[in-house]
Amino acid sequence: MTVIRLGIVYLTDRLLFNAEPIRTDEFNMNWQDLPNEACSVARTLAVLGDRWTLLIIRDCFNGTRKFDEFQRSLGISRTIVTNRLTLLTKEGVLTKQAYQTKPDRYEYRLTEKGLDIYPILMGIFRWGDKYYAEKEGSPALFKHKNCKRDFHACLVCSECGEPLHPRDVNARHGPGYKTKPRKKK
Numbered sequence: 001m002t003v004i005r006l007g008i009v010y011l012t013d014r015l016l017f018n019a020e021p022i023r024t025d026e027f028n029m030n031w032q033d034l035p036n037e038a039c040s041v042a043r044t045l046a047v048l049g050d051r052w053t054l055l056i057i058r059d060c061f062n063g064t065r066k067f068d069e070f071q072r073s074l075g076i077s078r079t080i081v082t083n084r085l086t087l088l089t090k091e092g093v094l095t096k097q098a099y100q101t102k103p104d105r106y107e108y109r110l111t112e113k114g115l116d117i118y119p120i121l122m123g124i125f126r127w128g129d130k131y132y133a134e135k136e137g138s139p140a141l142f143k144h145k146n147c148k149r150d151f152h153a154c155l156v157c158s159e160c161g162e163p164l165h166p167r168d169v170n171a172r173h174g175p176g177y178k179t180k181p182r183k184k185k
Contacts, residue, residue: 038178047091048117052076053084054124057110057117060094065107093117122153 034046048054052074056064059073071081085108088094093114096106110117122142129138129152141150155164 038176047087047093048120050084052080053088054121056081056084056088057093057114058121060108060110060114061118061121065109066099067106067108070108088114119153123155126153 034042034049037043048057055074056070059070064070064073067081067085070085071078074081085094085096089096089108091113092111094108095111096108099105099107125138125140125142133139142152143149144151156162157164
């Protein structure tokens, strides 16, 4: 079996780009390396790549704003909530705004960068509903405010509006692609 390395995506039995086959067991990638990868998926995972971060963002879209609300909603430690909110604020996904002094209390709101995560979250909802919903159906329904109808997320071409399926898309290196040698184990 040939394994092709493209950024951090490993493809087998299907060549996505004209890439040179390499032995992937010769290289070592660490979680800390993701922000420096020449791959938008890797860079995104460096910010959003753990379960608590995405659940905090989900809660933000549902109106959660305050530290104690996040902790109560998710049932996780203060340390985890603090670390995730700090990362999301540092990365510009959330903004931290004081709503009380003595003691200082803050609320966290999605920035434009944070709002741009919505299609990702909707895609995860769709996938989760398809593969993990109970017999009764989806645990959440979404209604479009303009047409007042329930909908599900779908990916469409920005140019022609047709639905996109993996077999209908060809990817190629973009202007930001560069290869970086990785340290050997």
